Amino acid sequence: MxxxxxxxxxxxxxxxxxxxxxxxxxxxxxxxxxxxxxxxxxxxxxxxxxxxxxxxxxxxxxxxxxxxxxxxxxxxxxxxxxxxxxxxxxxxxxxxxxxxxxxxxxxxxxxxxxxxxxxxxxxxxxxxxxxxxxxxxxxxxxxxxxxxxxxxxxxxxxxxxxxxxxxxxxxxxxxxxxxxxxxxxxxxxxxxxxxSMRSSQSARRPVGIWWLMGYAYLMGGGLSAATYYLPLYAHERLGFANSTAGIFLSAVGVMRIASRVLAGHYANRIHDESWLLISFSGIAAVAQVLVWLAETSGAAFLWAGSLLLGTSAVAWNAVVMLVVVRRTGFGSAGHATGLVSLAFYGGLIIGPTLFGVIVDRTNSYGTGWFVATLHFVAALVVVLVNRHSRVSVG
CATH class of the missing domain: 1.20.1250.20 (MFS general substrate transporter like domains)
Structure with a gap:
C-alpha cells in the first residue's frame, strides 16, 4: 500500500x-x-x-x-x-x-x-x-x-x-x-x-534562490536570539518565576504551530508571496521592539511581543519553503531546499552567539534586542530589493 x-x-x-x-x-x-x-x-x-x-x-x-x-x-x-x-x-x-x-x-x-x-x-x-x-x-x-x-x-x-x-x-x-x-x-x-517526472517537473538549476537565502539567514539570526534568550530575559529583568517562564514558552509554542499551518495555507492562495514575507519581517521587527520595551514598560509588552514573534518570525519559514517548492519543481526541490537550509542554520548558529557577546560586553539586553531588530528590518529590505530588481528587469 x-x-x-x-x-x-x-x-x-x-x-x-x-x-x-x-x-x-x-x-x-x-x-x-x-x-x-x-x-x-x-x-x-x-x-x-x-x-x-x-x-x-x-x-x-x-x-x-x-x-x-x-x-x-x-x-x-x-x-x-x-x-x-x-x-x-x-x-x-x-x-x-x-x-x-x-x-x-x-x-x-x-x-x-x-x-x-x-x-x-x-x-x-x-x-x-x-x-x-x-x-x-x-x-x-x-x-x-x-x-x-x-x-x-x-x-x-x-x-x-x-x-x-x-x-x-x-x-x-x-x-x-x-x-x-x-x-x-x-x-x-x-x-x-x-x-515519473513530467516535463514541467524536470530537474532545473535553482535560479533566483539567493534572496531567499539572505532572508532565511537574517530571520533565523533574529529569531534564534529571541528564542534562546527570552526566558532568561524574562527571569532576570522582569522577575518571572521558572514556572511562569514555562507557561510563557508553551503559549509561544502553540502560536508557532498554528501560525506555520495557517501561513502555508494562505500563501498557497496568492500569486506573489513576497508581500507576505515583508509583512512577517515587519511584524517581527515591531514585536522585537515590544520585547525591548518590556524591561521598562512591564510584562504585558513581553507577552504581546513574544506572541507576535510566534506568529511572524516563525511563520515565514512555511512561506519560504512553499516558494522553494513552487519555483524549483520536482527535479531540484531538494537542492534548493538545502541552500535555504544552509543559510537558515547559519543564522541559528551566529544569532545567539552574537547576542550573548553583546549582552555580556554591554551588560544590557537593549543593545542585543536592537541588533535582533536590525536582523528583521534587513530581511524586509532584502525582499524589497528583490521585488525592485524583478520589476526593473520586467
Missing part, C-alpha cells in the same frame, strides 16, 4: 502526517539535548557553555551537510529509502547520546543528529513536490513545518518526566525508539519509487 500517492483528501492527509513526522524526527536531537540539560550537566559536571556546544555542533553539522543532503534528496531512487536514512540517523544519534560516557561520545551523537537535521527539509519538500496536490501544497508545507514545533513541545513535555523516573539515558533510548516505530508507517504509506 502506498497511501500518499493519491490526490484525495485521505492520501493528502497521510502525506501531511508523514512530512510532519519527518520534520519532527529530524529536529528531535537538539531539543532532546536541551530538555535534559540539568540532569546531564549534574552528572558530568560540565559548564553550560560546554553542554551548549553540543547543540551548536548539531546545527553546525546540519548546516555543513545541507547542500549535500539536498542533492542526495534529488538523486535518491525513492522516497522510502530517503526517509529511512533520516529516521536511522535520528535513532542512531539518540542511542549514541544515551550511551555517552564522555564529551567525545556525546559529540558524536550530536553530530549524527546534525545529519538527520540536514535531511529533514530537503526530503519532506521533495515528497510534497512529488505527491502533493497543487491546491494543497501550501497547507502541506505548513503542516510539515509545524513538525519542528511539535517535536519541541513533545521533547519538553515527555522527556523530563521520563528522565526523572528512569534516568536521562533511558529517556533518550525511549525517544530513540520513536523513529523506528515511524519507519513502519513509512513502509505502509510511502512508495518505494518516485513518480
Amino acid at each position: 502506498t497511501l500518499i500517492a493519491g490526490r484525495d483528501s485521505v492520501c493528502q492527509g497521510a502525506l501531511g502526517a508523514v512530512t510532519l513526522v519527518g520534520m519532527g524526527m529530524g529536529s528531535m536531537v537538539p531539543f532532546a539535548v536541551s530538555a535534559l540539560a540539568p540532569l546531564v550537566i549534574a552528572e558530568f559536571g560540565w559548564s553550560r557553555t560546554r553542554y551548549g556546544s553540543l547543540i551548536t555542533l548539531t546545527f553546525g553539522v546540519g548546516m555543513l551537510l545541507s547542500i549535500s543532503a539536498g542533492k542526495y534528496a534529488d538523486s535518491s531512487q525513492g522516497p522510502r529509502s530517503l526517509l529511512y536514512l533520516l529516521l536511522a540517523s535520528a535513532t542512531t544519534a539518540l542511542f549514541v547520546l544515551s550511551s555517552g560516557t564522555s564529551y567525545a561520545v556525546m559529540a558524536v551523537g550530536a553530530a549524527v543528529g546534525g545529519a538527520a537535521m540536514s535531511l529533514a527539509n530537503p526530503s519532506t519538500n521533495k515528497l510534497i513536490s512529488a505527491f502533493g496536490a497543487p491546491k494543497q501544497t501550501g497547507l502541506l508545507i505548513g503542516i510539515k513545518q509545524s513538525g519542528v514545533q511539535v517535536g519541541t513541545f513533545l521533547s519538553g513535555v515527555i522527556l523530563p518526566p521520563l528522565a526523572t523516573l528512569f534516568g536521562w539515558r533511558v529517556s533518550l533510548r525511549i525517544a530513540g525508539a520513536i523513529p523506528l516505530i515511524c519507519a513502519f508507517m513509512v513502509v505502509l504509506v510511502v512508495p518505494s519509487r518516485w513518480p
Whole structure:
C-alpha cells in the first residue's frame, strides 16, 4: 500500500502526517539535548557553555551537510529509502547520546543528529513536490513545518518526566525508539519509487534562490536570539518565576504551530508571496521592539511581543519553503531546499552567539534586542530589493 500517492483528501492527509513526522524526527536531537540539560550537566559536571556546544555542533553539522543532503534528496531512487536514512540517523544519534560516557561520545551523537537535521527539509519538500496536490501544497508545507514545533513541545513535555523516573539515558533510548516505530508507517504509506517526472517537473538549476537565502539567514539570526534568550530575559529583568517562564514558552509554542499551518495555507492562495514575507519581517521587527520595551514598560509588552514573534518570525519559514517548492519543481526541490537550509542554520548558529557577546560586553539586553531588530528590518529590505530588481528587469 502506498497511501500518499493519491490526490484525495485521505492520501493528502497521510502525506501531511508523514512530512510532519519527518520534520519532527529530524529536529528531535537538539531539543532532546536541551530538555535534559540539568540532569546531564549534574552528572558530568560540565559548564553550560560546554553542554551548549553540543547543540551548536548539531546545527553546525546540519548546516555543513545541507547542500549535500539536498542533492542526495534529488538523486535518491525513492522516497522510502530517503526517509529511512533520516529516521536511522535520528535513532542512531539518540542511542549514541544515551550511551555517552564522555564529551567525545556525546559529540558524536550530536553530530549524527546534525545529519538527520540536514535531511529533514530537503526530503519532506521533495515528497510534497512529488505527491502533493497543487491546491494543497501550501497547507502541506505548513503542516510539515509545524513538525519542528511539535517535536519541541513533545521533547519538553515527555522527556523530563521520563528522565526523572528512569534516568536521562533511558529517556533518550525511549525517544530513540520513536523513529523506528515511524519507519513502519513509512513502509505502509510511502512508495518505494518516485513518480515519473513530467516535463514541467524536470530537474532545473535553482535560479533566483539567493534572496531567499539572505532572508532565511537574517530571520533565523533574529529569531534564534529571541528564542534562546527570552526566558532568561524574562527571569532576570522582569522577575518571572521558572514556572511562569514555562507557561510563557508553551503559549509561544502553540502560536508557532498554528501560525506555520495557517501561513502555508494562505500563501498557497496568492500569486506573489513576497508581500507576505515583508509583512512577517515587519511584524517581527515591531514585536522585537515590544520585547525591548518590556524591561521598562512591564510584562504585558513581553507577552504581546513574544506572541507576535510566534506568529511572524516563525511563520515565514512555511512561506519560504512553499516558494522553494513552487519555483524549483520536482527535479531540484531538494537542492534548493538545502541552500535555504544552509543559510537558515547559519543564522541559528551566529544569532545567539552574537547576542550573548553583546549582552555580556554591554551588560544590557537593549543593545542585543536592537541588533535582533536590525536582523528583521534587513530581511524586509532584502525582499524589497528583490521585488525592485524583478520589476526593473520586467
